[in-house]
Amino acid sequence: xxxxxxxxxxxxxxxxxxxxxxxxxxxxxxxxxxxxxxxxxxxxxxxxxxxxxxxxxxxxxxxxxxxxxxxxxxxxxxxxxxxxxxxxxxxxxxxxxxxxxxxxxxxxxxxxxxxxxxxxxxxxxxxxxxxxxxxxxxxxxxxxxxxxxxxxxxxxxxxxxxxxxxxxxxxxxxxxxxxxxxxxxxxxxxxxxxxxxxxxxxxxxxxxxxxxxxxxxxxxxxxxxxxxxxxxxxxxxxxxxxxxxxxxxxxxxx
Amino acid sequence: xxxxxxxxxxxxxxxxxxxxxxxxxxxxxxxxxxxxxxxxxxxxxxxxxxxxxxxxxxxxxxxxxxxxxxxxxxxxxxxxxxxxxxxxxxxxxxxxxxxxxxxxxxxxxxxxxxxxxxxxxxxxxxxxxxxxxxxxxxxxxxxxxxxxxxxxxxxxxxxxxxxxxxxxxxxxxxxxxxxxxxxxxxxxxxxxxxxxxxxxxxxxxxxxxxxxxxxxxxxxxxxxxxxxxxxx
Numbered sequence: 001x002x003x004x005x006x007x008x009x010x011x012x013x014x015x016x017x018x019x020x021x022x023x024x025x026x027x028x029x030x031x032x033x034x035x036x037x038x039x040x041x042x043x044x045x046x047x048x049x050x051x052x053x054x055x056x057x058x059x060x061x062x063x064x065x066x067x068x069x070x071x072x073x074x075x076x077x078x079x080x081x082x083x084x085x086x087x088x089x090x091x092x093x094x095x096x097x098x099x100x101x102x103x104x105x106x107x108x109x110x111x112x113x114x115x116x117x118x119x120x121x122x123x124x125x126x127x128x129x130x131x132x133x134x135x136x137x138x139x140x141x142x143x144x145x146x147x148x149x150x151x152x153x154x155x156x157x158x159x160x161x162x163x164x165x166x167x168x169x170x171x172x173x174x175x176x177x178x179x180x181x182x183x184x185x186x187x188x189x190x191x192x193x194x195x196x197x198x199x200x201x202x203x204x205x206x207x208x209x210x211x212x213x214x215x216x217x218x219x220x221x222x223x224x225x226x227x228x229x230x231x232x233x234x235x236x237x238x239x240x241x242x243x244x245x246x247x248x249x250x251x252x253x254x
Numbered sequence: 255x256x257x258x259x260x261x262x263x264x265x266x267x268x269x270x271x272x273x274x275x276x277x278x279x280x281x282x283x284x285x286x287x288x289x290x291x292x293x294x295x296x297x298x299x300x301x302x303x304x305x306x307x308x309x310x311x312x313x314x315x316x317x318x319x320x321x322x323x324x325x326x327x328x329x330x331x332x333x334x335x336x337x338x339x340x341x342x343x344x345x346x347x348x349x350x351x352x353x354x355x356x357x358x359x360x361x362x363x364x365x366x367x368x369x370x371x372x373x374x375x376x377x378x379x380x381x382x383x384x385x386x387x388x389x390x391x392x393x394x395x396x397x398x399x400x401x402x403x404x405x406x407x408x409x410x411x412x413x414x415x416x417x418x419x420x421x422x423x424x425x426x427x428x429x430x431x432x433x434x435x436x437x438x439x440x441x442x443x444x445x446x447x448x449x450x451x452x453x454x455x456x457x458x459x460x461x462x463x464x465x466x467x468x469x470x471x472x473x474x475x476x477x478x479x480x481x482x483x484x485x486x
Contacts, residue, residue: 096407
């Protein structure tokens with residue numbers, strides 16, 4: 001098989017205060033896949049995400065992105081390849097205008113001038129926010145800020161897009177718009193979420209993390225319709241939601 | 255949305271004063287302040303002249319006097335302190351309106367109020383006529399260390415976020431029957447300010463992580479804004 005976009009092997013991590021968050025995680029994501037990373041609060045999902053671009057350093061194990069190991073020497077390239085969209089857009093958008101914010105990443109890579117402008121507008125168009133380029137981010141609605149946050153990462157042309165709780169705090173319309181955007185992108189996606197219907201809608205495959213270990217890995221539909229597995233790992237579907245009632249769900253297009 | 259629109263001190267306009275380059279305005283403000291502070295208090299007619307200059311600049315800028323007057327209230331605690339000086343200071347006493355006050359104290363208070371008011375008015379005029387982002391660009395052009403300009407930029411960006419957070423905390427306090435204005439509840443207010451500090455600190459760390467994730471290496475790339483400036 002081809003080199004996976006994301007390859008995590010035996011990853012373990014303990015925080016300086018001694019709290020161990022990850023106990024030997026193995027995870028492979030292949031080119032073009034959309035994978036949901038599910039798990040209850042405190043399962044270690046965010047800790048795992050922060051290893052993917054070298055913000056945290058593994059206590060044991062390795063992470064590689066398209067074959068390139070995540071270590072100090074490769075950090076710059078790794079952070080281009082792995083685009084992380086954090087949960088709170090206010091943490092991610094810190095420049096004076098949307099345009100400057102989207103330009104921040106590529107400008108750090110040394111891009112300037114017309115090429116930079118083109119990339120910025122392209123990324124904003126992908127999320128339908130080009131007309132807001134010269135507005136200050138804090139004047140946008142929450143859903144718009146989330147989309148700009150996605151653009152700030154897309155502009156780096158990442159090989160894998162990592163989204164931390166992309167649907168949190170969005171109204172249903174913004175939630176659906178974001179889903180449409182994510183589906184339209186030609187990029188590998190790892191989506192950390194509690195929103196199980198969203199995972200089912202967007203990600204054919206899911207990985208369940210619980211107590212710092214991968215406890216399940218398979219088709220999202222199969223995981224969500226396994227009541228015993230769901231109960232064991234504190235996963236719950238919203239009231240009245242039954243994956244089996246969705247027509248054609250077993251064969252959703254990837 | 256929690257964040258308010260526009261900065262509270264800025265008054266939108268297109269006058270000569272608004273359009274003047276920010277770094278010139280900053281230099282003008284600092285020079286003006288140095289001159290005011292260095293003027294001996296016995297030369298009081300000069301203070302009248304300074305005030306005339308400021309009033310002329312304000313008139314030129316088209317910022318309504320009421321707009322500035324309301325914001326001048328920030329000077330109040332300072333003025334109260336100055337008024338107390340003649341009563342506390344030592345030295346020969348004079349009679350003013352039937353009260354015995356210290357003569358050097360009176361001079362000191364007068365000079366303090368005159369200089370303070372000129373300073374506040376001049377700063378407010380600068381703030382009203384200069385977009386905060388332009389002021390930062392001006393500082394950078396004046397060779398202010400980049401790190402300090404960055405910090406000031408982040409302060410501008412997150413001021414509204416943090417005040418909105420404080421607003422929500424106070425609303426939550428009020429909803430549970432606690433009046434943050436009453437001294438009886440000041441301990442609660444103090445604790446929520448403490449937790450606001452912690453939350454802001456943690457947000458700072460998250461922002462830093464998000465910056466690192468996009469390749470931040472200690473300098474903000476200067477991305478020149480496009481020629482046409484969008485509506486603010």
